[in-house]
Amino acid sequence: MRWTVWAPLALFTFFVGLAAYQLSQPKDEFIPSGMVGKPLPEFALDPIVDGLPGVSTDDFQDGTPKLLNIWASWCLPCIAEAPHLERLKEAGVEILGVAIRDQPEDVARFLERHGNPYAQIGSDDLSAIQFEIGSSGVPETYVIDGAGIIRHQHIGDVRSDDVQMLLALLEEAR
Amino acid sequence: MIAELGLAALWMCAALAVLQLIGGGLAQRGDEASGMAALVRPAAIVQGVLAGFAFVCLLWVFAVTDLSVKLVATNSHSMKPMIFKLSGAWGNHEGSMLLWVTVMALAGGLIALVEKRLPVKTMQATLAAQGFVAIGFYAFLLLSSNPFERLPMPAQEGQGLNPLLQDIGLAFHPPTLYFGYVGLSVAFSFAVGALMTRQVTPEFARVMRPWVLGAWVFLTLGITAGSYWAYYELGWGGWWFWDPVENASLMPWLAATALLHSVSVLAARDALRTWTIMLGVIAFSMSMLGTFLVRSGLLTSVHAFAVDPERGTFILILLALYIGGALLLFGLRAGYVREGERFQLTSREGALVFNNVMLSAILGIVLLGTLYPLLTEAFDIRVSVGPPYFNPVGAIFAIPMLLVMAVGPLLRWRRDSIKRIGLPLAIIGSIMVTVAVLAGVLGDMAILPLLGLAIAIGLAVASFLPLRGRNLLRVPIATWGMVLAHFGIAVALFGMASESAFTKERLAAVSPGDTIEVGDWQVTLQSVDPIAGPNWTAMEARVFAQRGAGEAIELAPQSRNFWAPQMQTTESALATTWDGQLYAVIGNRAGDGRWQLRLWWKPFVTFIWYGGLLISLGGALAIIGRVLADLKRRSVQSRAGVRRTERREKGFA
Numbered sequence: 001m002r003w004t005v006w007a008p009l010a011l012f013t014f015f016v017g018l019a020a021y022q023l024s025q026p027k028d029e030f031i032p033s034g035m036v037g038k039p040l041p042e043f044a045l046d047p048i049v050d051g052l053p054g055v056s057t058d059d060f061q062d063g064t065p066k067l068l069n070i071w072a073s074w075c076l077p078c079i080a081e082a083p084h085l086e087r088l089k090e091a092g093v094e095i096l097g098v099a100i101r102d103q104p105e106d107v108a109r110f111l112e113r114h115g116n117p118y119a120q121i122g123s124d125d126l127s128a129i130q131f132e133i134g135s136s137g138v139p140e141t142y143v144i145d146g147a148g149i150i151r152h153q154h155i156g157d158v159r160s161d162d163v164q165m166l167l168a169l170l171e172e173a174r
Numbered sequence: 175m176i177a178e179l180g181l182a183a184l185w186m187c188a189a190l191a192v193l194q195l196i197g198g199g200l201a202q203r204g205d206e207a208s209g210m211a212a213l214v215r216p217a218a219i220v221q222g223v224l225a226g227f228a229f230v231c232l233l234w235v236f237a238v239t240d241l242s243v244k245l246v247a248t249n250s251h252s253m254k255p256m257i258f259k260l261s262g263a264w265g266n267h268e269g270s271m272l273l274w275v276t277v278m279a280l281a282g283g284l285i286a287l288v289e290k291r292l293p294v295k296t297m298q299a300t301l302a303a304q305g306f307v308a309i310g311f312y313a314f315l316l317l318s319s320n321p322f323e324r325l326p327m328p329a330q331e332g333q334g335l336n337p338l339l340q341d342i343g344l345a346f347h348p349p350t351l352y353f354g355y356v357g358l359s360v361a362f363s364f365a366v367g368a369l370m371t372r373q374v375t376p377e378f379a380r381v382m383r384p385w386v387l388g389a390w391v392f393l394t395l396g397i398t399a400g401s402y403w404a405y406y407e408l409g410w411g412g413w414w415f416w417d418p419v420e421n422a423s424l425m426p427w428l429a430a431t432a433l434l435h436s437v438s439v440l441a442a443r444d445a446l447r448t449w450t451i452m453l454g455v456i457a458f459s460m461s462m463l464g465t466f467l468v469r470s471g472l473l474t475s476v477h478a479f480a481v482d483p484e485r486g487t488f489i490l491i492l493l494a495l496y497i498g499g500a501l502l503l504f505g506l507r508a509g510y511v512r513e514g515e516r517f518q519l520t521s522r523e524g525a526l527v528f529n530n531v532m533l534s535a536i537l538g539i540v541l542l543g544t545l546y547p548l549l550t551e552a553f554d555i556r557v558s559v560g561p562p563y564f565n566p567v568g569a570i571f572a573i574p575m576l577l578v579m580a581v582g583p584l585l586r587w588r589r590d591s592i593k594r595i596g597l598p599l600a601i602i603g604s605i606m607v608t609v610a611v612l613a614g615v616l617g618d619m620a621i622l623p624l625l626g627l628a629i630a631i632g633l634a635v636a637s638f639l640p641l642r643g644r645n646l647l648r649v650p651i652a653t654w655g656m657v658l659a660h661f662g663i664a665v666a667l668f669g670m671a672s673e674s675a676f677t678k679e680r681l682a683a684v685s686p687g688d689t690i691e692v693g694d695w696q697v698t699l700q701s702v703d704p705i706a707g708p709n710w711t712a713m714e715a716r717v718f719a720q721r722g723a724g725e726a727i728e729l730a731p732q733s734r735n736f737w738a739p740q741m742q743t744t745e746s747a748l749a750t751t752w753d754g755q756l757y758a759v760i761g762n763r764a765g766d767g768r769w770q771l772r773l774w775w776k777p778f779v780t781f782i783w784y785g786g787l788l789i790s791l792g793g794a795l796a797i798i799g800r801v802l803a804d805l806k807r808r809s810v811q812s813r814a815g816v817r818r819t820e821r822r823e824k825g826f827a
Contacts, residue, residue: 005508008452009501012459015545016494022472022548023487 033134033153040068040148041132045122048099049108055096055122063146065173067093067166069118070130071139072100073110078139081157085117088158091167097121098129100138141166145173177243177322180231183224184272184322187279188312190221191305194282198302201295202370214301215286221308222283229276232321236263239332245269245321247329253709254332261345267469267485268321270348274465275311277349277356281385282308285360291381293373300367307359310492318488347403351396351423355461357389358426361433365454366500369507374447379440380804382454384797386437389457390430391793397423398786406746411757411774413673413782416564421544422464425537429457432533435526443587445514445523449530455504459497460537466493472548518589525582532575539567569622576629579663580636583656598639606632619675626671634664651799659792666785672754672778683768693775695756696720702760702769710736712745715760715769719749731760755779 035041044056060066069085071078085095097118099107107121124130133142133150143152143166151173154162193210194217201211235243236259239252249266250259264273282304289297315321364382368374400423405413414420433453439446466472470486517523543559550557580602584595592599610628613619637660641649680692689698700716712734718726729747736743749756754777761770 005448006505008456009498009505012497012501016490016498018545018548018552019466019470019472019490020487021552023470023490 035134035150036153043129048104048121048123053120055120060144060148065145065170067095068142068144069095069097070135072102073106075138077157079114081139082114084158084163086115087163089117094119098124100124100127143169176231176234180228181322183228187221187224190217191308193217194305195302198298201298214298218286218301219283222279225276225279232263232272242324242328244323244325247332251332264348268319271315271319272321274352277352278308278359281356281360296367296371296373299370300363303363303366314488347399350392354389354393354396357385358458358461360385361454362458365451369503372510374511376441376444379437383437384800386434387793387797390434391790393427394790398783402783416560418544419468421540422467425540426457426460428533428537429460432530433457436530439523439526443515447511447514448508455500462493521590522585522587525578525585528578529575532571535571536568580633583640602632602636605635623671623675626667630664630668637661652796655792655796659789662785662788662792665781665788669778669781673776676777678775680773682771684771685768692773694721695775697773710734717758719756729758731758733760
């Protein structure tokens with residue numbers, strides 16, 4: 001019985017230690033997707049602009065690794081990453097876009113102004129694909145291998161130094 | 175000038191708290207009436223007055239929008255309505271910490287002024303403990319969160335207050351919770367004082383009880399108000415999300431509920447001594463833990479606007495110091511507290527102990543669920559714990575607790591038999607079984623809401639049974655308080671069960687003129703128009719809701735855009751009837767010109783908050799009853815004293 005009076009103190013000490021440890025850790029702002037390493041969820045998205053087909057899970061099954069870019073015309077970092085996506089396209093990468101909560105005319109204007117790196121663009125009005133793929137914001141870029149498995153998630157805009165990294169990952173996924 | 179005066183008052187408060195600690199500490203070693211020790215009470219009183227003054231200074235700079243004060247510039251705006259200017263004073267980190275210490279200092283001053291029943295040494299130890307706790311908070315305020323800090327150059331205009339906080343709810347929700355937390359800090363100081371002097375007596379319990387009751391009433395009000403506020407302000411249609419911050423307010427409440435029952439056993443029967451002390455420490459620990467979790471940002475929650483990891487470290491140190499210290503003292507001294515009176519299992523004490531254990535178990539479950547993500551994150555696994563854990567696991571302990579709660583007040587102290595209360599038991603049991611069977615047959619509902627409805631109705635009846643066969647005019651006020659509070663639990667439980675069993679939800683894209691159905695309501699969107707407020711513009715929908723052939727009720731949900739700071743919020747609109755609420759939220763406009771309209775019909779949801787109010791009212795009645803009884807006893811004692819002196823004088827004459 002005597003030791004029970006010390007149990008609260010022991011538990012409390014454990015908590016303080018844990019909390020102190022956690023406070024000393026850098027706070028991670030990003031929430032990585034739990035879907036990395038798993039197959040793409042089933043989806044089929046309608047096209048949003050004329051001339052570019054929509055996007056579906058089947059498009060990722062043809063054996064070549066591709067990039068899946070989650071973006072929107074209303075998103076500022078997406079403008080910043082546009083030239084780097086263009087470079088990826090020039091390097092021979094096939095980029096499939098998903099436009100989140102967007103309007104056809106806005107998408108068309110965006111592509112006209114900032115260039116079009118996309119082979120296909122699907123329209124996701126309800127962020128349904130975002131939820132299923134575990135994306136917490138725009139823009140995000142996913143490396144999908146030839147069998148439709150999600151290999152890598154890149155959170156935030158693609159910067160100039162990310163281009164080589166993404167190319168290497170695509171090569172690895174081959 | 176006003177800001178500097180406030181700051182000076184705060185520094186003096188800190189000095190007085192140090193004096194209180196040293197004086198009270200010295201008193202434990204030597205003569206309790208000498209030098210420093212005699213200063214303890216006056217120091218506590220002056221500290222209360224000065225802290226009150228500092229808070230008034232802060233209110234003043236907010237009221238006149240003194241933009242040379244950093245806190246005003248970052249949290250207020252000259253165009254804000256007056257009530258939000260004032261409530262903005264505590265709608266931020268620094269101001270709310272100042273509110274906390276102010277209330278604590280006022281409480282300390284009050285006990286120093288009026289409390290005469292405890293042994294002098296225990297009283298001084300209590301005030302020393304109070305001073306010790308206060309010093310940490312003053313250090314926190316003065317060293318890392320000075321509310322009176324000036325800007326080198328006055329700002330042109332304030333940055334405004336988070337729009338979610340520009341609501342009348344802010345005027346009430348934090349202060350009530352703080353009153354509750356601080357009341358628990360007083361109970362904590364009493365517990366520490368009693369541990370220091372090893373004087374855990376029924377008298378100590380009677381002194382501590384009004385503070386525990388008061389804290390509990392305010393916590394109940396704070397949680398009720400917070401729940402309703404989140405319900406209508408966030409526009410998510412729910413009233414409880416098991417969010418870490420909600421749990422942070424629930425845990426002290428659970429501990430305080432257990433404490434207030436065990437303190438009653440100690441006061442009436444001189445039993446449960448160690449347990450009461452333990453709960454006194456736990457209750458305050460939980461309120462500090464709550465503050466820590468909210469401020470440190472360790473757990474992500476709806477209160478994320480208050481986050482600052484650096485300050486989190488400071489609070490963690492305070493937490494380790496106070497709670498660690500108290501638990502250490504408890505470990506050292508618990509063995510010296512004499513064992514209390516014994517009692518049989520079938521007795522009022524037995525039922526209260528059972529409920530205490532159940533409440534503590536629920537507290538443990540909520541604590542585990544809240545901290546579990548913190549634990550797994552250390553191993554790089556991210557989890558979030560929600561209703562699928564809290565509801566069923568909590569219910570395992572809540573259901574037996576509610577059942578015993580229905581019966582407990584009917585039992586006698588010390589020793590009783592089940593046979594004696596056979597009839598009321600049969601009544602309560604048959605009501606619960608009948609309701610459960612009826613609900614099971616007629617309605618298609620999950621097991622927890624079904625049990626909730628059955629227990630709620632049985633408990634509602636049971637809560638009035640202690641009045642059976644008594645002259646209602648002679649029933650003590652405190653007993654009425656108990657009856658009312660227990661009835662309030664039944665009412666709130668009924669609301670919760672009904673909300674979860676019968677809620678109807680509808681999300682639709684509608685054009686003006688369209689009608690949609692939810693439950694037995696016909697809801698028509700008439701128009702959506704822009705309107706402007708003092709510091710926002712909004713799209714306001716005019717919605718008419720009609721039930722059967724009844725009159726149409728107009729609702730005006732809004733989607734608001736604030737411009738200082740820039741933010742979009744949804745303002746839900748509610749139609750309240752006696753049997754529930756219709757809840758409407760207007761969303762964005764879809765591409766084809768239709769508007770997203772989200773509707774809920776929630777039968778009897780309002781009972782949740784009516785229940786909360788009844789519980790608080792019951793607690794308030796209990797305080798009034800106890801204090802009145804105490805005053806009566808004092809006046810009888812003093813009259814007896816006067817008579818004794820008169821007799822003695824006559825004898826001498």
